[in-house]
Every structure is written in C-alpha cells, then in structure tokens.
Amino acid sequence: MTSSGRARALVAGYCALLTMIIVGPLAGSGYLLLRDAVSTPRSFLTDSALGVGAAAPRAVPQDAVLAVLSPVIDGGILVKAILIVALWSAGYGAAMLARQFASASTGAQLVAATLALWNPYVAERLLQGHWSLLAGYAALPWTALAAARIRTATSRTESGDDAGADSRFGFVASLGGWAALTASFAAAGLTPTGSLLAAVIGLALVGRRAFLPAVALWIVTCAPWLTATALGSGAEPSDPAGVAAFAARAEPWLGTLGSLAGLGGIWNGEAVPASRTTPLALVGTLLLLGIVACGVRAVWALGRDGRALLVIAAVAIVLPALGATSWGLATGEWLVVHVPGAGLLRDTQKYVALAMPAYVLCAAAACRTVTVAARRLLAHDPEASAAHPEIRDDRTGFRPAAILFILLLTLPLADLAWGVGGAVRPVHYPAGWQQVVDHIDAPGDTAVLPAGMFRRFPYSGTAPVLDPAPRILPNDVLQTGELRVRGYAVTGEGNRARTVEQALLEGAPATELAALGVGWILIERTTPGPLGAAEKTLTTAELKYQDKDLALYRVPSPTLLDIATPAQRRTSAAAHLLWAALLLTGLIAAAVRPDRTGARRADRAAAGNRVD
Structure with missing residues (x-):
C-alpha cells in the first residue's frame, strides 16, 4: 500500500473509531426510540409513508425506504446502520475536504474529522432523534468536493488546452463529478431539510457554467417530497406558532449568536448534553471558535471555494440568530402562512450545519498556522529549536498541534461519548406490538x-x-x-x-x-x-x-375513505423509485470514476507542505 493509501486508511479507521465511541450503545440489539427517532422491526408502505396521507410529508423518502427494506432487513438494524454510516461519512468527508481543498496532511485531516463528528450539533441532533438529518449533514463535505470538481472539470473541457489533453481529462472528471453530486444530493435528500442543506453548498460551488444543470439535478433528487407536497396536504400553511416554538435557543453564558457559532442552540433545551448546561459550554465554544479563527485567513486565501464556504458559514449562523429576534419571528410567521412549504424553515438551528464545511477547513488550516508560529518562535530561540527538531523538520511537521486540537475539541464535550452519556441506546418493544400487527387484518x-x-x-x-x-x-x-x-x-x-x-x-x-x-x-x-x-x-x-x-x-363496517387516489400513489411511488435509482447509480458511478488525479495532486501538495 502506498503512503497516501496508508494515510487514507488511518483517517478512515480513526473516523470509524470516533463514530463507535459516539454511538457504541447502538451496536447492541434493539431499536432506536428517542424523541423524534422511531425505528421498528418492520414498517409498511402506507399512504403516510409515501407522503400522500393526511399529514405533511416531513419524513419522505425515509419512511418509504424503511417500509420497502424492513421486510428483508430488520428496521432497527437499518436505522442504526444508516446512522453509523452517516457519522463515519461526515468525518471522513471532512478529512477529504481538508485534503483536497487545503492540502492538509494526515494530522490536520484528523482534526477536521474530529470537528465534524465531535460537536454540539451532532450531540443535540442525536438526542433529538434526527438520525436522518445527520445523513444530510454527512453529505455536505462530499457535495462540496463534487461541486468543485465539476466546476474545475467544466472549465478544462471548455478551454481545451494542451491539444485536448486537459479537455479530455475535464470531460472524464466531469462525469465523475456529476455522479458524485447526484449521489450527494440524493443521500442528503433522505429528508427535505437535508436536501436543502446540500443544495446550498452544491449550488454555491458548482460554478456559473454548471449552475442550471445542477439546479435541475437537485430538483430531480427532490422528487419524493416535492411530489408528495404537491399531491398531499403538505402544501397547506404551517401553524405560525411553530416559528417561535422552534426558534434557536440561547445556551448558558453564550447568548443565541454564541450558541449558534458554537454549533449549538437547538430549540429543545432537554435535548442537549449535560456539559452544555454548565460553564463547559462557554469553554468549549471559545476553544472551537479559537481553533476556527486560527485558520480563517488561510481558508480565505484558498480562493473561490474557501471564501464561498466561509460566507455560507457566516450566513448560516447570523440568519438563525436574527430569526430568534422579535422581527425575525414576525418574518418567519408571515412566511409559513403565505409561502407553501416554508414550514421547513421554522427549525432554523438545523441550518447551522452549513457552517461545518468551512469550520473543518479552518481547523485543518489552523494546524499549519500554529506550526508556522511555532517555527518562527523557535527561530529566535536556538536552544528551544535544538530541543524540538520535530518542529523544525518539514518532513515531520508539528504533530503536537493536531493532538492538542483534538483534545481541545473533545474534552469540553466529553459526554458526547457512548450515546451522549448513554441517552442514545436501543430499546426493546413488548411482544404485544407484534400481536397487534398480526390482528389488524381488515381495512x-x-x-x-x-x-x-x-x-x-x-x-x-x-x-x-x-x-x-x-x-x-x-x-x-x-x-x-x-x-x-x-x-x-x-x-x-x-x-x-x-x-x-x-x-x-x-x-x-x-x-x-x-x-x-x-x-x-x-x-x-x-x-x-x-x-x-x-x-x-x-x-x-x-x-x-x-x-x-x-x-x-x-370498529365494525368502517367507511373506506381514500385520502389519496391510486394515481397519486403511483405518482409518489414513481418519484421514490426515481430518487432511489439516482442514489444507487450516482454511488456506483462515483465509485467507478474516482477523482484519482485530484487526489494525487492533493497528496503531492500535502507531502511538500505537511501539516501534521
């Protein structure tokens, strides 16, 4: 195995270890049943699962996926597997984003992965039971990588430099980029909110030439919930009271803006780790923001991609904070009353996830900032420089910086470990539930x-x-x-x-x-x-x-009321099949056409400018 292959294996293994430390209790038998998270042995393809029932289609296509797959694979295993894969993908995707965008080497990639996995947003959404939203969260770094790859490849294809060599590379890379973007949009689209998160990142980075095709692709991957909204009751206005109820919340000693900047501030004060109710919330937020601040300048210098992600992060923090003010609440209430589907925006803290790609890049870049600062200090102190040759040696970099950052990110939120202090754990249903299912044998x-x-x-x-x-x-x-x-x-x-x-x-x-x-x-x-x-x-x-x-x-002789017509059910089912086909073909095509050239370029840059 090459050195770059060993490095990627190390990062992948580290992400797997961190994921299991977080959700270790779910490795046991049982079902996730916590607040909004409901997994069951089996679910059924009802009108509600298709999103054409009486309620708003907030859980499409996830409910249909579980209904189709749970007769083959136990539903509890499915949900736990999706959650574990999502968390691992978030960490590994953050590391790859840092490697490709910032030429970060292994140590800095581990810092990026740590920040993506070990933060208040992940803790709070786990406690709230938003396992499928975390799938959308995990797709964000992969969406950024795919979009940037498309923009670069599209530029090369159109320029046609070097007698067509770059043009041919650009065309091939573009195919791989579109496949990756399709898979990212579809995976994020397990929930409507996740789809919106990925759209913001992808459309911001894909470039002017590919913008309209990317919009069209995103809309197609939204087919399940867009179709359900058009066919069902989801187009009805939401209750404006939900805007204030789900507004971002100020955590102790931080205020609303500080809570959001620290990737916290969920509306439910009970769905927070115990550490976020103590002064550790302030300490952890200051450390997180301090690490991010050390890398902002370097990320801004990366060019268009870095700047776009930084702007998105700032907007994703400031707008939810403004949404919690009196005039922000009034604006939100107007939107949910007059704009169909605007109820998706009422839980504004969800959208703080958009800060994650910029944050992980800044954390990775901060390793180099600290390394450079340490070398400059040692240059003025020969005795200290002689005592610490590993800092002066460009081949070894400054590994202590990565270790220090990982400790500073994890220790203030130590209770994220083991199912957020044991709260995220499997449960077992009484046998009577299956008896009830077996007895329901009539419409x-x-x-x-x-x-x-x-x-x-x-x-x-x-x-x-x-x-x-x-x-x-x-x-x-x-x-x-x-x-x-x-x-x-x-x-x-x-x-x-x-x-x-x-x-x-x-x-x-x-x-x-x-x-x-x-x-x-x-x-x-x-x-x-x-x-x-x-x-x-x-x-x-x-x-x-x-x-x-x-x-x-x-109840004897019920009147059979068809809320949805057969045509509506067929249309919704077709939309779900389209989404599933896009997800599977996108994943397969992206795996067949990986961005090897971009990876080699990042490896060479990292080797020449290590930030361990």
Missing part, C-alpha cells in the same frame, strides 16, 4: 389513545418519544400532528385526525368513528395521557386483543 384507519403524539413508555426511558404506532402498524394511523413545544401549542395538519380524537375523548359511539373511516382503535396502556370518555366508545367496539401494554378494538 380502515387506526385511531390511537391516549391523545397526543408523544409517549413515555416504561421501556423507552424518561425522554418523550414519538408514538411508534404509525410506523409499526400496517394501516394508516390518524395523528393530529399537534405539538407542545416550549409552552407553545403548534397545530398540525391532521384535520380528520383531530375530529376522530375529539370524538373518542367525548365517548362517541363506534358508528360515528366508522363514518370517519376508522376501522381500529389502539389503546396504549402504559403511557400517560388523556383518555377522556373513550371507555364509552370502546363498549360499542369489538375487543380483538389485549395485554398489560396494549388493547386493540375493531
């Missing part, structure tokens, strides 16, 4: 009690979790979509679900529920929540199954 939507979308089961820990029923049951589950966040009641899009829930709480007869399309009623007995007078309703329904955890009732 009709399912109504669930207690009322509300969140649960606190004895087996799921102390944090609230989304009700697993919509993802574990074979029929569509009616949910209101209403959330209670930071004292705000945020209304969802489930109008029929609200009518059904209210009827249950008032004890309406089963015939009234049947007219609303309800064929089943599930009672989750081990979680708190309002039941109202539902016992009256249950006396008019047929008990099909019960145990200490669950009770399932059959």
Whole structure:
C-alpha cells in the first residue's frame, strides 16, 4: 500500500473509531426510540409513508425506504446502520475536504474529522432523534468536493488546452463529478431539510457554467417530497406558532449568536448534553471558535471555494440568530402562512450545519498556522529549536498541534461519548406490538389513545418519544400532528385526525368513528395521557386483543375513505423509485470514476507542505 493509501486508511479507521465511541450503545440489539427517532422491526408502505396521507410529508423518502427494506432487513438494524454510516461519512468527508481543498496532511485531516463528528450539533441532533438529518449533514463535505470538481472539470473541457489533453481529462472528471453530486444530493435528500442543506453548498460551488444543470439535478433528487407536497396536504400553511416554538435557543453564558457559532442552540433545551448546561459550554465554544479563527485567513486565501464556504458559514449562523429576534419571528410567521412549504424553515438551528464545511477547513488550516508560529518562535530561540527538531523538520511537521486540537475539541464535550452519556441506546418493544400487527387484518384507519403524539413508555426511558404506532402498524394511523413545544401549542395538519380524537375523548359511539373511516382503535396502556370518555366508545367496539401494554378494538363496517387516489400513489411511488435509482447509480458511478488525479495532486501538495 502506498503512503497516501496508508494515510487514507488511518483517517478512515480513526473516523470509524470516533463514530463507535459516539454511538457504541447502538451496536447492541434493539431499536432506536428517542424523541423524534422511531425505528421498528418492520414498517409498511402506507399512504403516510409515501407522503400522500393526511399529514405533511416531513419524513419522505425515509419512511418509504424503511417500509420497502424492513421486510428483508430488520428496521432497527437499518436505522442504526444508516446512522453509523452517516457519522463515519461526515468525518471522513471532512478529512477529504481538508485534503483536497487545503492540502492538509494526515494530522490536520484528523482534526477536521474530529470537528465534524465531535460537536454540539451532532450531540443535540442525536438526542433529538434526527438520525436522518445527520445523513444530510454527512453529505455536505462530499457535495462540496463534487461541486468543485465539476466546476474545475467544466472549465478544462471548455478551454481545451494542451491539444485536448486537459479537455479530455475535464470531460472524464466531469462525469465523475456529476455522479458524485447526484449521489450527494440524493443521500442528503433522505429528508427535505437535508436536501436543502446540500443544495446550498452544491449550488454555491458548482460554478456559473454548471449552475442550471445542477439546479435541475437537485430538483430531480427532490422528487419524493416535492411530489408528495404537491399531491398531499403538505402544501397547506404551517401553524405560525411553530416559528417561535422552534426558534434557536440561547445556551448558558453564550447568548443565541454564541450558541449558534458554537454549533449549538437547538430549540429543545432537554435535548442537549449535560456539559452544555454548565460553564463547559462557554469553554468549549471559545476553544472551537479559537481553533476556527486560527485558520480563517488561510481558508480565505484558498480562493473561490474557501471564501464561498466561509460566507455560507457566516450566513448560516447570523440568519438563525436574527430569526430568534422579535422581527425575525414576525418574518418567519408571515412566511409559513403565505409561502407553501416554508414550514421547513421554522427549525432554523438545523441550518447551522452549513457552517461545518468551512469550520473543518479552518481547523485543518489552523494546524499549519500554529506550526508556522511555532517555527518562527523557535527561530529566535536556538536552544528551544535544538530541543524540538520535530518542529523544525518539514518532513515531520508539528504533530503536537493536531493532538492538542483534538483534545481541545473533545474534552469540553466529553459526554458526547457512548450515546451522549448513554441517552442514545436501543430499546426493546413488548411482544404485544407484534400481536397487534398480526390482528389488524381488515381495512380502515387506526385511531390511537391516549391523545397526543408523544409517549413515555416504561421501556423507552424518561425522554418523550414519538408514538411508534404509525410506523409499526400496517394501516394508516390518524395523528393530529399537534405539538407542545416550549409552552407553545403548534397545530398540525391532521384535520380528520383531530375530529376522530375529539370524538373518542367525548365517548362517541363506534358508528360515528366508522363514518370517519376508522376501522381500529389502539389503546396504549402504559403511557400517560388523556383518555377522556373513550371507555364509552370502546363498549360499542369489538375487543380483538389485549395485554398489560396494549388493547386493540375493531370498529365494525368502517367507511373506506381514500385520502389519496391510486394515481397519486403511483405518482409518489414513481418519484421514490426515481430518487432511489439516482442514489444507487450516482454511488456506483462515483465509485467507478474516482477523482484519482485530484487526489494525487492533493497528496503531492500535502507531502511538500505537511501539516501534521
């Protein structure tokens, strides 16, 4: 193996080690069930999974992916595998970004990988259960690499220098770049927010000549959620109360701007590591920003790519901070009321992920800044210079700088380790859930009690979790979509679900529920929540199954209400198939046409100017 191959293997292994330190508990058996994260043994391709049900299509295409694959591979394994691969890809992609853009050698690449993986954003989104958003986060450095490769290759193809040699290279590299960009856009598009994140990075770096084709490519990779939004209820305006509820939050001693600059500030104060509630939040943020600041000048000097990423990072921090001000909240409320789909923007802290590519480049460049400063100091102190020949030797570089930076990045956030202090761990469902699935053998939507979308089961820990029923049951589950966040009641899009829930709480007869399309009623007995007078309703329904955890009732002769037409289902399914085809072909084509020339160029530059 060549020296560059050994270096890449070392970086890849380091990223794998760091990933397993973070999510080690998930290596055990069980399912991820924490706040918004719900994995189940199997899920079904319902209208909701396709994004054409009654609720907004916020979980497409991820729900459809799990529904299609979980009959073959256990759904819990799928979710854990996607999360682990995403985190590893984020770290390794950050290292490759530093190697290609900043000619960083191995030590500096490890610093970049550490910053990408070990930061408050990753910790908070893990605690919030946003495993699929982290897939979009992981795609950002790869999107930047692909876009820059396309721009460079397009320029060479059009210039046609050296009797066509560069032109031919440019054409081949362009094909590989487009394949990589396709894979990056599609992978990020596991969620709508991830797709938007990748679009910002990719379209900013792809260059003027390739801009319109890149826009078209991105739109095609958005087919599942764009189609679902057009066909379903997702085009309805979101509740403006959600803007204030999901605004970025100021962490102790930092303020909103400082929290965001430190890659923190999630709206949910309970989904933060314990260290972020102590003065360590200030210490960690100052250290992070200090490391980044040391490399800003060098990244700016990289040219167009470095400057674009720095500007994006600044905007991604400042705009969410402004969004938390009174006039920012008013603007956000206007947008979600008048602009369809603007509800995607209400959790503004998500978009701080856009700062990551610039941050990792700055951290890698900071290694060289410290190295140069150390050499200048030693040049004026012969005795110290003689005592530390490794600093003076360009062949060895200044490895202590990388080690120091890694320690400074990880120690203030030490509780990110092992599932953020054990909070991110697998759980096991009671056997009754499978019994309920087996007993649902007739059409009709399912109504669930207690009322509300969140649960606190004895087996799921102390944090609230989304009700697993919509993802574990074979029929569509009616949910209101209403959330209670930071004292705000945020209304969802489930109008029929609200009518059904209210009827249950008032004890309406089963015939009234049947007219609303309800064929089943599930009672989750081990979680708190309002039941109202539902016992009256249950006396008019047929008990099909019960145990200490669950009770399932059959509502006779439900009216079958098709929220989605067969044509809508086919259209949505075709959009999902298109997305999957783009993801797979993009990954395969990118693997077949790697950027070997660019890699060799980066290796030569790094070897001549090491920053270990």
